[in-house]
Amino acid sequence: MPNSTTAGGFLLVLAIVLPAVGVLLSVALGGRHAERVALILMPVGLTVAVAIAVGVWRTHNVLQYFVGSWDPPLGVVFRADGLSAAMIVTAALLICGIGLFARAQFPSPQEAETRAPLIFWTLLLAVWGALNAVFIGGDLFNLYVALELLTFAAVPLVSLDGRAETLAAALRYLLFALFGSILYLLGTVLLYGAYGTLDIVLLSGRIHAEPVAWAAISLMTAGLLAKAALYPFHLWLPPAHAGAPAPASALLSGLVVKAPFFLVVRLWFDVMPGLADQAAAQMLGILGAAAILFGSVVALRQARLKLLIAYSTVAQIGYLFLMFPLAVRPETGHSWSTAAWTGGVLQAISHAFAKAAMFMAAGLIAEALGHDRLAGLAGIGRALPIAVFAFGIGGLSLMGLPPSGGFVAKAMLLTAAVAEGQWWWALVVLVGGLLAGGYVFLVLARALADSIEPLALLTTISRGRQAVAVALALCAVLLGFLPLRPSALLQIGRPDIAVGGLR
Amino acid sequence: MSDPTLYGLCGAVLVGLGLYGLIVHPQPLRKILAFNLIGGGVFLLFGVVARRGAAAGFGGDPVPQALVITGIVVAFSATALAVALLLRLFQETGQATLQSDAPTKARMDDSQP
Numbered sequence: 001m002p003n004s005t006t007a008g009g010f011l012l013v014l015a016i017v018l019p020a021v022g023v024l025l026s027v028a029l030g031g032r033h034a035e036r037v038a039l040i041l042m043p044v045g046l047t048v049a050v051a052i053a054v055g056v057w058r059t060h061n062v063l064q065y066f067v068g069s070w071d072p073p074l075g076v077v078f079r080a081d082g083l084s085a086a087m088i089v090t091a092a093l094l095i096c097g098i099g100l101f102a103r104a105q106f107p108s109p110q111e112a113e114t115r116a117p118l119i120f121w122t123l124l125l126a127v128w129g130a131l132n133a134v135f136i137g138g139d140l141f142n143l144y145v146a147l148e149l150l151t152f153a154a155v156p157l158v159s160l161d162g163r164a165e166t167l168a169a170a171l172r173y174l175l176f177a178l179f180g181s182i183l184y185l186l187g188t189v190l191l192y193g194a195y196g197t198l199d200i201v202l203l204s205g206r207i208h209a210e211p212v213a214w215a216a217i218s219l220m221t222a223g224l225l226a227k228a229a230l231y232p233f234h235l236w237l238p239p240a241h242a243g244a245p246a247p248a249s250a251l252l253s254g255l256v257v258k259a260p261f262f263l264v265v266r267l268w269f270d271v272m273p274g275l276a277d278q279a280a281a282q283m284l285g286i287l288g289a290a291a292i293l294f295g296s297v298v299a300l301r302q303a304r305l306k307l308l309i310a311y312s313t314v315a316q317i318g319y320l321f322l323m324f325p326l327a328v329r330p331e332t333g334h335s336w337s338t339a340a341w342t343g344g345v346l347q348a349i350s351h352a353f354a355k356a357a358m359f360m361a362a363g364l365i366a367e368a369l370g371h372d373r374l375a376g377l378a379g380i381g382r383a384l385p386i387a388v389f390a391f392g393i394g395g396l397s398l399m400g401l402p403p404s405g406g407f408v409a410k411a412m413l414l415t416a417a418v419a420e421g422q423w424w425w426a427l428v429v430l431v432g433g434l435l436a437g438g439y440v441f442l443v444l445a446r447a448l449a450d451s452i453e454p455l456a457l458l459t460t461i462s463r464g465r466q467a468v469a470v471a472l473a474l475c476a477v478l479l480g481f482l483p484l485r486p487s488a489l490l491q492i493g494r495p496d497i498a499v500g501g502l503r
Numbered sequence: 504m505s506d507p508t509l510y511g512l513c514g515a516v517l518v519g520l521g522l523y524g525l526i527v528h529p530q531p532l533r534k535i536l537a538f539n540l541i542g543g544g545v546f547l548l549f550g551v552v553a554r555r556g557a558a559a560g561f562g563g564d565p566v567p568q569a570l571v572i573t574g575i576v577v578a579f580s581a582t583a584l585a586v587a588l589l590l591r592l593f594q595e596t597g598q599a600t601l602q603s604d605a606p607t608k609a610r611m612d613d614s615q616p
Contacts, residue, residue: 149578164592168592172590174584182541
């Protein structure tokens, strides 16, 4: 790896600085211009994200930027490998979709200054910048700061409407997040004390299998699990994600919970490659399996659409953690770990698109009906066909039916589980898929039923907003056309993992 | 007992007390205070690491000291945000407990057949 800034390194700085400039401009110019600032920055940010991905793809190497030309361990490095590039592009596409969708809900105020649009557009950009900082951070303490920025931007989005119940949900979310971040910081200080560096690449060369490393990694993982809402730390998620306005729910469920997951992947596969313990990985897998089963069953019992989708997020987060027992290699090593690793990452990306589309569809349905009770959905399939279609094809991905990104992801996890002789995870994947089918069907059956009396819609929903939801759901479907083998882009910057497995 | 060990143990005690408070107390304000207690413990550990890692003739390793300042700023902002949310919750409901989310709970309970 070249020990200096690479050619496209400045793009990484842009990915963080652009949203930050947008936040400052929005605050300075006020609510009447916040929307415009965000809408101008979106295509620019998307271009930067695509440029980063192209740069990583072309050079087949990591992009790096040494801040102030200082080398680690004193300096801080931004580093984008294939995984970062994929996540950055996913985030940029989703943020653009969410921005287009939110225009009708948070329009610029014409005369008097109003608070909600200013805060929504500012925080949307803040979340974007923080996510990019998480994806390209190469220093564990820098990642802590990025994670905190993300939390501070995400929490107020929950309580945008200022109702008491959403305030309580936001406060509970913040308390869980603070618990998680302080554990992460404790792990960071232990690692620094033991090895004298927090740079991921340097650390991966110095770390040994010894108690202080175990303690630090366990503390950091536990903290990140609380932020990722993995069972049993999921308590904060359903009220927060279901109570937020639809564009915010899409952002929180699609992207924000993926950042701590991304950091767990970094810790387990980049900071301590080959050191991770099978027993600990099995533990993560068990929590994931519990999340899948518990989340799906509780989702089936919900009577409100947004809560159902929020509990389905709890379940889908579980799938992400099934990759750890399958991808963490025991000493002998087996070629299926790469397939499982790719499956887990693809699940994160496809779930982001599918879940954002579903929350948008649910938001449109709730806006049209004035409620989101499942019992009152009859006839909505006729009134808002495009939104219900978006919900349906988003659901395909959750169930893991082809063609969808969820299918590719779950098929890889399933095959890896069978090939490695850990068949119990395959069983969990299958049962989870069936349960997901159950709750998606539950909604669609009600929505497509004929209503006895004609539906009185409160407002007309523009086709453009429904189209955004469909476009995001179609992204999840398109991921289903990826070949069923480890993706070449995701492998860039991962020399330790040989491309093998599903060929 | 050497000084770093003593300080390290103090940090550990603070973290332990804070964790206990964060988990056991239901009131959000106490949880926020407990979070700050853990934070204090962690920052003390940063200090210990700086002292222990002192090399090259410095009085202490400067990197953890830089980290600790950032950490304190982050913890301060977190506390401010949490207190602001709590104050707003108090204005809306007249209570400063998370039990006041009874509407959410009631709704979830109602929703079940």
